Amino acid sequence: MSTQPAEPMPPGPSSVEHALEVRGLTKRFGALVVLRGIDLVLRQGEVLGLVGDNGAGKSTLVKILCGFQQQDGGEVIVGGEPVRFHSVQAARAHGIETVYQDLALIPQLPVYLNLFLGHELTKLGPLRFLDKQAMRKLARQYLDEIKVRVPSLEAEAEQLSGGQRQAVAVARAVRAAPKILLLDEPLAAMGARESRLIIDLVKDLASSGRVSIIVIDHNYAHLFELCDRINVMQGGRITTDQPVHETSLEGLTELMVSNFRRELDDLSNAGA
Amino acid sequence: MQAGAPTDTTAPAAEPPGQQRAAVPVWRRVLRLFIYQRELTPVVITVGLFAYFTIRAGSNFTDSLSLSSAAGYAGPIGAIAVGEVLLLVLAEIDLSAGQVFLFAPWVEYWLHNAGLPVAVAIFLALAACCGVGAINGLITVRLNVPSFVTTLATNFILFGLVLIYSNMTQATPIPLSASTGFSSKLMGAWLWSEILWVVAITIVVQMVLTRTRFGVRIVATGGNLLGAAEAGIPVRRVKVWAFVLCSFLAGLVGIVDAVKYGSLDPGNFGVDYILYAVGACVIGGTALTGGRGTVIGAFVGAILIGILEDGLTLIGVSTNDFYVWVGVVIIFAMALNGQFDRLIARSRET
Numbered sequence A: 001m002s003t004q005p006a007e008p009m010p011p012g013p014s015s016v017e018h019a020l021e022v023r024g025l026t027k028r029f030g031a032l033v034v035l036r037g038i039d040l041v042l043r044q045g046e047v048l049g050l051v052g053d054n055g056a057g058k059s060t061l062v063k064i065l066c067g068f069q070q071q072d073g074g075e076v077i078v079g080g081e082p083v084r085f086h087s088v089q090a091a092r093a094h095g096i097e098t099v100y101q102d103l104a105l106i107p108q109l110p111v112y113l114n115l116f117l118g119h120e121l122t123k124l125g126p127l128r129f130l131d132k133q134a135m136r137k138l139a140r141q142y143l144d145e146i147k148v149r150v151p152s153l154e155a156e157a158e159q160l161s162g163g164q165r166q167a168v169a170v171a172r173a174v175r176a177a178p179k180i181l182l183l184d185e186p187l188a189a190m191g192a193r194e195s196r197l198i199i200d201l202v203k204d205l206a207s208s209g210r211v212s213i214i215v216i217d218h219n220y221a222h223l224f225e226l227c228d229r230i231n232v233m234q235g236g237r238i239t240t241d242q243p244v245h246e247t248s249l250e251g252l253t254e255l256m257v258s259n260f261r262r263e264l265d266d267l268s269n270a271g272a
Numbered sequence B: 001m002q003a004g005a006p007t008d009t010t011a012p013a014a015e016p017p018g019q020q021r022a023a024v025p026v027w028r029r030v031l032r033l034f035i036y037q038r039e040l041t042p043v044v045i046t047v048g049l050f051a052y053f054t055i056r057a058g059s060n061f062t063d064s065l066s067l068s069s070a071a072g073y074a075g076p077i078g079a080i081a082v083g084e085v086l087l088l089v090l091a092e093i094d095l096s097a098g099q100v101f102l103f104a105p106w107v108e109y110w111l112h113n114a115g116l117p118v119a120v121a122i123f124l125a126l127a128a129c130c131g132v133g134a135i136n137g138l139i140t141v142r143l144n145v146p147s148f149v150t151t152l153a154t155n156f157i158l159f160g161l162v163l164i165y166s167n168m169t170q171a172t173p174i175p176l177s178a179s180t181g182f183s184s185k186l187m188g189a190w191l192w193s194e195i196l197w198v199v200a201i202t203i204v205v206q207m208v209l210t211r212t213r214f215g216v217r218i219v220a221t222g223g224n225l226l227g228a229a230e231a232g233i234p235v236r237r238v239k240v241w242a243f244v245l246c247s248f249l250a251g252l253v254g255i256v257d258a259v260k261y262g263s264l265d266p267g268n269f270g271v272d273y274i275l276y277a278v279g280a281c282v283i284g285g286t287a288l289t290g291g292r293g294t295v296i297g298a299f300v301g302a303i304l305i306g307i308l309e310d311g312l313t314l315i316g317v318s319t320n321d322f323y324v325w326v327g328v329v330i331i332f333a334m335a336l337n338g339q340f341d342r343l344i345a346r347s348r349e350t
């Protein structure tokens, strides 16, 4: 499937089963139309980079895909099946996990509870007592496994550095063994070592072929290293869809900047 | 704080990383204990007050009649404060819990008069309290009304309902209050049963908050509402259930309290209780900022207020002084907690 040439969205129902397919997705906040018809395909086992200016609507797209917000129109197809998620849990049941741009950690909770937030391990049946011991043990095992370092499992998220917080958020999403992983600027606050770690982790996951990943990042160097394909989001639509090997850093930068220039021109024309 | 230190599970929670363990002077260790165990400060103040009143009033203060009257002040405040803590941790508030406390025995009384057995009347009264909590919660989360406003409104509504349906006349005797059997003693006729109920719910609710999934979700929702929702926690449902629990607890002890006194006065206003209860929460170390709180602290805060009221009365100080002292203690507790928070923040910076 991934050998298929990267052409623009094939019209009509696709013959191949993609991990995720988005058709004509629209979303507005009051008068502000953020998504004007997003068409996007995430192939099985692929890493798709999503770039766009601040406010382009990337995070909004992610939040719709993970069930946190609902679209106004258009459809989302997961594993060939049209879906409409009304909650994060519903998306999760389809194997979709997310690292949000704001990380969604709880400052007052210790690292290990943050790692299990939303799928806490419990005991004593319907009383739902927390199985803290099991969570601590698994959290420690898991963080060691992916080599994420935190000062202590008991440290409250508030006490972590920005990069450590991001690492915990990524670890939480990956721990849940997703089929589709949505990463909204997972490397933004990370130093070289942690970035390396997360990049390798994502590459590992992708090479297993079982996880398909969308990653948003403003750092093109990261994207070029991580992604198979890059989509550019402008004016509420996907305007460019290219395999990474056909894209150059200069080309992409030029594309984004020229678009920015055009907007500036429009603005000054409107002002004149 | 060393970034990139290896994962270390052995450090206890109370120990912020980045501090040397060796050669910590005793006073610093004591200070740290007080900083991380917020309930300790009100405990010390309570013990101090107890000692002071014992010295001033001697056996007048320590005899069981006096102590039971202190417990009588503390019981209603504690029962309401314990549920209120959950809402304060959620960064919400329930101003109606005091009125629910007063409302529950009226419902029980009316239903019993209508011919229902006591047990059924109590059960239905508690169900009605849960209903009030559910309404508080649903209006707050569905209509996006601040809970301060929602519960202010339900407070007035309940007060009005009691005035209307009681015909402004006192009710007596309350079911169970006239009998001497075990169930009546359990439900409040025995001098100490109310405070024991409060102790029991304190223990249960403290466990709920710190050991259960519901508790961790309360902390998560109050600590970072958006983040908790993004992580898939049903934040609205968590809030509604917390309102239900708070109303239920207030109603339960309200019924016990009514049996204890044997009569109901429609003119009692619930906000009086609420102000003390929130005061008890604050004295106990719960800030109103959400994400943090202690149930035990709220209980201790209630006991402190109870001892203060009883003690001041006994040593012949006018009740007017009592209000001044409650105010002073609340400000003192708040200021102290603020200082502790700053100390924690500073210790994390180094």
Ligand SMILES: Nc1ncnc2c1ncn2[C@@H]1O[C@H](COP(=O)(O)OP(=O)(O)OP(=O)(O)O)[C@@H](O)[C@H]1O
Pocket: A029, A032, A034, A052, A053, A054, A055, A056, A057, A058, A059, A060, A061, A101
């Ligand atoms: N809940 C909301 N209510 C109103 N407007 C919103 C909401 N969420 C996002 N927006 C608006 O939608 C637009 C797109 O926001 P979004 O966060 O998706 O951008 P983004 O591409 O992720 O930007 P960035 O690169 O800065 O993260 C912005 O103009 C933002 O103000």
Ligand SMILES: [Mg+2]
Pocket: A058, A059, A060, A101, A184
């Ligand atoms: Mg964004």
